[in-house]
Amino acid sequence: MKRVPIKLQTKITVLVIVIVTISIYTTMYFATRQMVSNIQREMDTNIMNVAQVLANSAIVIEGIRTGDYEESAIQPFVEKILATTEQVEVIVVADMEGLRYGHNLRERLGQRFVGGDELRVLEHGDSYLSEATGTLGRQIRAFVPVYDLDTHEQLGFVMTANLTQTIRGIRRQRVITIMLVSSIGLFLGIIGAVLLARNIKKILLGLEPEEISKLYLEKQGMLDAIHEGIIAIDENLQITLINDSATKLLGTQNTDVIGKNVLDVFPTSRLPEVLRTGIAEYNREQVINNTFIITNRVPITDGEKIVGAISTFRDKTLITRLAEEVTGVRLVVDALRANTHEFMNKLHVILGLMEIGELQEAKRFIVNVRENQQQIISLVTEKIKDPAIIGLLLGKVSRAKELGITMNISEDSCLEKRKDIINSNTLITIIGNLIENAMDAVSNSREEDKTIDISIRESLENIRIEVKDVGVGIEEKDRPYIFDRGFSTKEGSRGIGLALIKEMVENLGGNITVIDHVEKGTKFSIILPKGEEL
Known part of the structure; x- marks a missing residue:
């Protein structure tokens, strides 16, 4: 079966879409990881800060010192903090025996702390983060010791926490947001790829790369086969095309004239005049290097705009001889x-x-x-x-x-x-x-x-x-x-x-x-x- 070549427009569209997709989703991957890390770091910092504030609060210190969790002002204070902050879901205040003086649920006051990860704060008085399962579920916890400000004796500890389920929900929401933004970016990238491919196709006059290569080779073959001299210039008078016959007829040894001003190479050329007036000249005689030539000069137009000019010419003597031979x-x-x-x-x-x-x-x-x-x-x-x-x-x-x-x-x-x-x-x-x-x-x-x-x-x-x-x-x-x-x-x-x-x-x-x-x-x-x- 003959293989059907893929069109240039399709290649460009697919290539740009692949690049945009890889770029967007690679960025999304690293951005998501960074975001998740930032969320975790931010929440850890928040619960630790709240725990430190509570641990240094006079209400907490005085409440634990009284030894009476029912009469202390710790529980109302904890409830107020929970009501006014969205960054902490669980607050527990306990003494050195692990008895709760403050909790999310009032009915659990006086009960022992659950989790098993409080030993470090009780035994060593360290401030730290841990993950454990409490009465409210799996949590990320921050422990901070509570000290008597006068005697510097440890009275208990404060534990603040966020439920891991909540943390996962926040992460999921942020990831969905990033994916949505990435999808919009991908959609815009696909539209851009299609428009870019169409624009390139339009610039190339709808030709495929193979057709362009074939046209170029055909053009070179035609130029080599044509006995007439051919010179073309652009709107800036720079030579854009010249064949071997032209260099021979004009007697120039320098074939590397592409891009040079035509008047610098051929001072007697009338192509600038044709470019200026836009009027073609046919079958005009001209003497170059003691040789009579017959030349045609035609402007090159793009719509109404003149973008260049081209001249074809041949030795008059050879034309005459050929005419005599043919007729x-x-x-x-x-x-x-x-x-x-x-x-x-x-x-x-x-x-x-x-x-x-x-x-x-x-x-x-x-x-x-x-x-x-x-x-x-x-x-x-x-x-x-x-x-x-x-x-x-x-x-x-x-x-x-x-x-x-x-x-x-x-x-x-x-x-x-x-x-x-x-x-x-x-x-x-x-x-x-x-x-x-x-x-x-x-x-x-x-x-x-x-x-x-x-x-x-x-x-x-x-x-x-x-x-x-x-x-x-x-x-x-x-x-x-x-x-x-x-x-x-x-x-x-x-x-x-x-x-x-x-x-x-x-x-x-x-x-x-x-x-x-x-x-x-x-x-x-x-x-x-x-x-x-x-």
Whole structure:
């Protein structure tokens, strides 16, 4: 069974409740012990103080000295003390024989003292506390001797006490009070834990720790994968984010710039202006370290408040090159340039023949060139209806002638003007890069017959493109990597041509096949399924 992760809010709530519970009940435990100890100490002190007051009272001393418990004023005095104090429950006044002169119950006067713990005060005259069972029940007692003030002779003793049952009741009441207060504190702690957990959850936008970690790793991966430079600042102009591409484009060697003022690191930055105005800037050109960059600057807002700004930028030269690669413009321009170059060469030949007076030869050359050119143009224009592809193929034919390569376009080739998802730019990129690679392979071949065969056939279901050369082929160790971006066997090449082809073919749901024989040539076959016409 898959384990369900515990949510952060639940973890925080449970943790705080546990901590509050442990804290409250630990405090309650020690507070209760201290309270019980204080109660016992306070009551012991109270009964001892009352006993000492009674023992030093003239009424008690004179009453015991008379020897007549019935006529003495001790009992009324004891009853008055019991009625006026809440800190003593039992008072007994006795002589040296243990006969009671004062007691809670008048009918027990003249009877002997009960408990057995009075011997110490009678024999040694000590003042002390003890616990014993008397006629009224189990008691905590305080004994104090009574002395004649004149002769200093011990006449008897005074015993004051509290019933242990009463003491337990007081303790129980105090403990209940503490428990009630602790329970209220625990209840408030639980409410606080829930509110705290909700607040933390809100601050974290409802994300769990695992999600936050995943987002952080994804952010780092995205920053590393993005070729554009990225810089973000907060409302205090301090840099909060910068990626490696930004440090490289801006030419700084110091990557530890987080937390620094953006103007200290990049004095020409316009992010402070965007932060001040709140107006975004798009596709702005800027020169940094002799490099033209295209930059976008956008404010970061939290509701209506601007809390920062972020800038993305990239080398303008690289953008231009990439656009040319993706759209096939570079390939068309190169083809037209080659066509123009071939035309100029032919003009130079004609001009030279005319200068040396070979007019007939010049005429024959013109007719021959016209026929050859017309033959190629007729073949291409009759079979291919897309002007951009026509321009590309004618330019490549001219380029091939300059390199001494024969480029054959299959007579069964056919292509309508594109109106579906397979647009002209896509075909220019695919066909142009395949022909370029074929010409490079053939140029490096030792074969005398340097030919390239091209076939472009369109049916109701698909478009099939085949480019076959008799070049050097692909070495076996390089075959797994020929479609990897950045891989190239040509010096100075950026290795993007075949990678672009593969990406475009896969995006269109097509497939690409490579048949290769080292030193004998390579054949690329591409099938592109046609979509619905627009």
